[in-house]
Amino acid sequence: MKIALVAGSHRREAESARVAQYIQRELNTLGISDTYLFSLSANPLPLWDEEVWEGGEKWKTLWGPVSQQLKSAAAVVVVAPEWSGMAPAGLKNFFLLCSGDVLAHKPGLIVTVSASLGGSYPVDELRTSSYKNTRLCYIPDHVIVRNVGQMLRGDQAADEHDAALRKRITYSLRVLIEYAKALQAVRDSGVVDLKTFPYGM
Ligand SMILES: Cc1cc2nc3c(=O)[nH]c(=O)nc-3n(C[C@H](O)[C@H](O)[C@H](O)COP(=O)(O)O)c2cc1C
Numbered sequence: 001m002k003i004a005l006v007a008g009s010h011r012r013e014a015e016s017a018r019v020a021q022y023i024q025r026e027l028n029t030l031g032i033s034d035t036y037l038f039s040l041s042a043n044p045l046p047l048w049d050e051e052v053w054e055g056g057e058k059w060k061t062l063w064g065p066v067s068q069q070l071k072s073a074a075a076v077v078v079v080a081p082e083w084s085g086m087a088p089a090g091l092k093n094f095f096l097l098c099s100g101d102v103l104a105h106k107p108g109l110i111v112t113v114s115a116s117l118g119g120s121y122p123v124d125e126l127r128t129s130s131y132k133n134t135r136l137c138y139i140p141d142h143v144i145v146r147n148v149g150q151m152l153r154g155d156q157a158a159d160e161h162d163a164a165l166r167k168r169i170t171y172s173l174r175v176l177i178e179y180a181k182a183l184q185a186v187r188d189s190g191v192v193d194l195k196t197f198p199y200g201m
Contacts, residue, residue, distance in 0.1 A: 001180055003032050004073035007039040008080040008091035009113075014041050015148045016113045020079045022152040023111065023169060030173055036069040040090045048096040063097055070102045075180035076136065077173075080122040081113045087122040087130075095130045101194055104135035105187050107179035109172055110142040119144035132200035139179050141172045 005024055009016035017039045024035050045062060052059050070076070080087045110126050112119040123142050131138060145151055145165060150158060157163035186192065 001032060001075075001177070002034040002036065002073045003027055003075045003077065003176070003180070004070050005035065005037045005077040006079065006091070006094060007037065007041065008078065008088055008094070009083075010040055010043050010088055010090045011081075012042050014039070014081065015115070016079045016081045017041050019111060019113055019145055019148065019152060020077070023077055023079070023173070026169060026173060030170070030177065032177065036073060038066055038069070040088070040094065043090060045090070045093060045097065047093055052097065059097075067097070067102050070098065073106070074184060075107045075109070075176050076103060077109045077111060077176070078126060078130075079111045079113060080126060082118040082120075082122050085118070085121040087125045092130070095134055098134045098136070100198070102134070104194060105137060105183055105192055107176055107183050108136045108138045109176045110138055111145065111169075111172075112142070113145045113148050115148055117146050119146055133198075135194075135200065137179070137183060139172075139176055141175050143169055143172050 005020045007014065007017040007020035020037055020039065024037050027035050045066075046058070052063075078091075080091055108131075110123055112122045123144065127138055130136065143165075147161070151162050151165055153162075157166055
């Protein structure tokens with residue numbers, strides 16, 4: 001089983017990317033050796049434009065390889081920093097590009113990141129607004145990484161909060177893996193019809 005991770009910060013030295021790398025290593029520990037981490041650090045994708053619909057060369061080059069990797073994954077971990085109480089614009093742009101069967105009917109784990117005590121707003125935003133056309137199925141569990149600067153550094157937990165966070169991440173990934181197995185049956189059922197119903201209501 002392959003699991004994709006998206007690190008949703010545009011910053012070059014982003015904590016979200018570090019968190020995504022920690023989760024990638026934890027997936028390996030849980031037996032998922034096939035992972036794909038796509039980071040939005042330094043803005044690898046331009047803003048969506050109509051050429052996406054026309055299959056323009058720019059998009060074939062920039063988005064084609066990424067979408068192929070995502071298509072072959074059975075689940076996705078979305079790591080989103082809280083920026084001004086929101087998910088970053090680049091992450092929303094990413095979801096605009098994930099139409100069709102890229103993420104459809106695959107389970108998603110939301111992991112949000114805050115340098116302080118934020119992190120709940122992007123959970124709410126992603127659950128509200130990033131699933132309609134992508135058909136991404138967020139699992140009920142999510143993870144909020146607060147005080148990220150002190151968390152997930154090194155092999156050993158720094159304190160009880162770091163230890164609890166690590167346990168929460170491991171647990172949520174194990175749940176995600178079971179959803180990935182279960183939702184494969186939905187995608188294989190023949191019921192999903194994205195040609196007739198390409199967009200959610
Ligand atoms: C433009 C911008 C806006 C931010 N707004 C918030 C915020 O509303 N709430 C919060 O908890 N942290 C906020 N932060 C700080 C982030 O929590 C911090 O940068 C953290 O490391 C996660 O973002 P990163 O993955 O880009 O490093 C903001 C950071 C930036 C760059």
